[in-house]
Amino acid sequence: MNYLPKNLSFKEGIAYIGETSLVDVAKNYGTPLYVYDWEHLKGNIDAFTEAFGKETLFRYAAKAFISKALVKELKEKGWGVDVVSGGEMATVQETVGTLENTVFNGTFKRTDEIEYFIQNNGGHISVDNRYEIEMLEKAASSLKKKQPVIMRINLDVGAETHPMVLTSGYDQQFGISISFAEEALNQIASSKSLLFSGIHVHIGSQIKDPERYKLAMSSCSEFMNSNLEKVEGEAVFNAGGGFFSPYAGEEVDHELSVYSKAIHDGIKEHWGEGYKIMIEPGRALVNNPGVILYTAGAIKADRGDKPYILVDGGMSDNPRPALYGSEHKLFNISGGKSENETVYAVSGRHCESGDLLVSDAMLPEDTASGDILMSTSTGAYTFSMASNYNRVPKSGVVGITDSGVIELVNRQSFQDTFINDL
Numbered sequence: 344m345n346y347l348p349k350n351l352s353f354k355e356g357i358a359y360i361g362e363t364s365l366v367d368v369a370k371n372y373g374t375p376l377y378v379y380d381w382e383h384l385k386g387n388i389d390a391f392t393e394a395f396g397k398e399t400l401f402r403y404a405a406k407a408f409i410s411k412a413l414v415k416e417l418k419e420k421g422w423g424v425d426v427v428s429g430g431e432m433a434t435v436q437e438t439v440g441t442l443e444n445t446v447f448n449g450t451f452k453r454t455d456e457i458e459y460f461i462q463n464n465g466g467h468i469s470v471d472n473r474y475e476i477e478m479l480e481k482a483a484s485s486l487k488k489k490q491p492v493i494m495r496i497n498l499d500v501g502a503e504t505h506p507m508v509l510t511s512g513y514d515q516q517f518g519i520s521i522s523f524a525e526e527a528l529n530q531i532a533s534s535k536s537l538l539f540s541g542i543h544v545h546i547g548s549q550i551k552d553p554e555r556y557k558l559a560m561s562s563c564s565e566f567m568n569s570n571l572e573k574v575e576g577e578a579v580f581n582a583g584g585g586f587f588s589p590y591a592g593e594e595v596d597h598e599l600s601v602y603s604k605a606i607h608d609g610i611k612e613h614w615g616e617g618y619k620i621m622i623e624p625g626r627a628l629v630n631n632p633g634v635i636l637y638t639a640g641a642i643k644a645d646r647g648d649k650p651y652i653l654v655d656g657g658m659s660d661n662p663r664p665a666l667y668g669s670e671h672k673l674f675n676i677s678g679g680k681s682e683n684e685t686v687y688a689v690s691g692r693h694c695e696s697g698d699l700l701v702s703d704a705m706l707p708e709d710t711a712s713g714d715i716l717m718s719t720s721t722g723a724y725t726f727s728m729a730s731n732y733n734r735v736p737k738s739g740v741v742g743i744t745d746s747g748v749i750e751l752v753n754r755q756s757f758q759d760t761f762i763n764d765l
């Protein structure tokens with residue numbers, strides 16, 4: 344099953360990653376708990392490196408999931424990071440001591456973030472809008488740096504994915520419209536403190552059709568070709584992230600080399616010079632290796648057409664179902680359960696009727712309070728989107744390696760939830 348951690352197996356109904364029982368992990372670290380099949384995750388990094396080639400500028404999208412341990416792993420494998428905030432930058436800076444292999448993205452970049460990035464040798468800044476250019480110029484000039492920038496353009500090639508994760512198109516807020524791109528480029532090219540280094544498109548997330556990348560890169564190379572004289576150094580073509588990663592029931596599972604080929608083919612349509620590609624995969628690296636463990640609490644069979652199972656987490660550790668109706672397959676991993684399944688609604692603990700983790704979960708008919716439930720394909724946009732709603736402490740994160748459990752992020756204490764209160 345292509346949406347599950349690669350090293351997951353079941354023995355007498357108990358889930359294991361490698362030799363480690365997830366029921367034991369739940370006992371030792373408590374629930375809710377984010378668990379990563381760390382060998383699977385590392386294998387995903389290697390698979391991208393192999394498919395795209397070592398000369399690619401790999402910038403993992405921190406927004407999918409970030410922790411110092413992951414940054415360390417990425418650094419060892421020659422990868423940098425795509426960041427969108429001071430917090431993400433500081434995580435990288437604290438871990439590896441420089442932002443040189445980092446790209447700074449986002450629609451709103453604060454002055455203090457821009458300064459922090461430049462001061463710490465930040466790699467590329469992706470310009471999202473014309474307003475930002477002046478801010479960048481001012482910061483780079485006062486810090487006496489010539490800052491490499493790439494320009495994010497907005498193309499209408501996105502439309503095959505969920506509207507909530509589509510980020511390119513005529514009514515999307517990201518990037519510079521192609522009709523203003525030349526004007527923005529002239530502004531950058533005439534600046535003494537900015538170095539125009541390339542172009543950037545992120546179509547959206549969960550892109551199944553590699554042809555979209557080709558189309559996007561073809562438009563980029565056409566634009567770059569008509570502005571050849573303004574490019575300083577080797578041109579960077581940043582194709583963004585969005586590489587498809589399957590959830591339960593989704594069969595598409597391309598070899599990554601298909602995407603690499605599409606990107607290069609698109610660039611070569613109009614660009615004959617030397618170039619480097621940059622990519623920003625997020626979900627495709629971390630989603631399938633990750634699961635969340637919950638403990639079942641009350642089971643209410645006195646209403647509606649199916650029983651409710653109430654679990655000890657919910658929209659504070661995984662807001663995706665409430666935010667855009669994402670579906671995550673649940674397993675009862677406690678062991679010794681009936682083979683007969685029945686349908687349950689599994690709801691979170693928060694004070695919102697929308698806090699429904701799965702509306703139709705097929706689980707053993709003898710599922711009982713205290714059982715451990717495992718929510719799958721939950722490695723991306725879960726921990727990174729977690730909140731302290733209802734002052735519920737954020738859950739901890741562990742990885743499971745060939746040699747056992749590694750602790751990645753501590754669980755917050757009750758007291759951590761009001762640590763900044765005055």
Ligand SMILES: Cc1ncc(COP(=O)(O)O)c(C=O)c1O
Nearest residue numbers: 404545548584585623624625626
């Ligand atoms: C600019 C940019 N790059 C990369 C990503 C990562 O996308 P994904 O996690 O789908 O690979 C995103 C996600 O929103 C993004 O906005």
